Amino acid sequence: MMKALEGVKVLDFTHVQSGPTCTQILGWFGADVIKVERPGVGDATRKQLIDKPGADSLYFTMLNHNKRSIELNSKNETGKEVLTRLIKECDVLVENFAPGALDRMGFSWERVHEINPRIIMASIKGFGPGKYEDCKVYENVAQCAGGSASTTGFLDGPPLVTGAQIGDSGTGLHLCLGIVTALFHREKSGEGQRVSVAMQDSVLNLARVKMRDQQRLDAGPLKEYSQFGEGIPFGEATPRAGNDSGGGQPGRILKCKGWETDPNAYTYFIIQAAVWEKVCDLIGEPNWKTDDGFASPSERLDKLNQIFERIEAWTMTKTKFEVMDLCNPLDIPVGPILSMKEIAEDEGLYDTGTLVKVDHPERGEYISVGCPIKLSASPVDVTRSPLLGEHTLEILKDVLHYDDSEINNIVSSGAVGEVNKS
Ligand code: CAO
16 A cells, blocks of 8 residues: 655654654655764664663654664765755755754755755754744753743642653654645645744644633633632733643542552543533432532532542542443543553554554564554554664665765765665
8 A cells, every 4th residue: 555655755854852753754654764864873862761782772763763774974075965965855854953053064944945946844943033043952941931831730839841742742743744734735836845843832832722821811810720719819820720621621630449559540530511410420429410509510610629529539439440431431521540551551552553562673672652643545554763874875875876986985985884785
């Protein structure tokens, strides 16, 4: 079966997490992703958070499936010539270097566009144009600058970053969408274009509902926040809302059976107005269906602590999975707090390809997260990440069509690492 992006060549000049997330998705959809890495060094993540000495790290392998690797020194004159040829051959160039790094190499957007007017050049930076545009930026900086940290955590605690990598992987996803949109546009116009995404902007986009609440504050307190029911005054900015749900339905994380020893024996529990009566019956408080002060959602706002304490007394008698089994048939929305261990052991996720087992020559088998986007006519086969420079010779020959003597000259110039000619 032909893959959706088959025939699209991607010059992958990305490193660490944000850019590689993007190009990995392009690879999953069938693009030929050619990862350019510094000779002898490669992407810094290859050797970060090492769990198996001598092997590429999980940090690297889990972000670089379905790619080929060429070692190429883009600061060496011959290396620049090879890179120029790659730019001519490719449909997309993706990079997430520090601001100005590509210009310093001699490959500004103007130059890249001149070499190949059809190319799409896609970049991730920490900030967009403005006073912070020259900053190097990592995940948690983006979470803080994008409004996520100030709105995450409990009211009486400090701002918190989340475990989901919304700054890096979230930005990679945004960039990926920009690239396929630009490819779609190129089909009609024949022209390439520049795609830029700032990590701050991506996080803010994901924290959009908190900007909604910032403006709603002008009209008075945010009544669906637990803080309102507790009589705590609001300040000038969207506050941290603990585990309140962003959609306005009261919800909390509640203890389940075993919470004393299991840090993840919890469930999320939402008391939507539509299922209030069913909740009352389930927890053994049928009178709350009609009692003054409990019958309507607005009356309940100042009693949420009391109500959730009562629901928790019930959830603590059940495991998080029993809560799910009892609530689902009643349409009461609940969500077990799943640990990474539980997720890794969920056979159903392997059946759908959301989790995959990948074999690697240096590490043996490991678990990875597969492609979360399922295309019916373009199924994803996850292939292992490349070893550093594994495809240097193959790319010089088959993609760039250098002959043997040209390849010898390139190798002796020091532009590429060792090539395996066996
Ligand atoms: N050949 C020769 N030189 C190369 C090369 C190659 N194949 N690949 C990279 N380099 C050089 C770059 O040109 C740069 O050199 P100069 O500083 O002389 O211009 C140098 O390597 C370092 O690149 P960098 O500044 O991008 O890397 P860093 O480790 O110092 O910074 C990071 C990392 C991520 C903070 C920075 O790249 C950045 O801010 N990127 C944009 C935001 C981003 O993506 N952040 C997410 C980080 S986690 O996903």
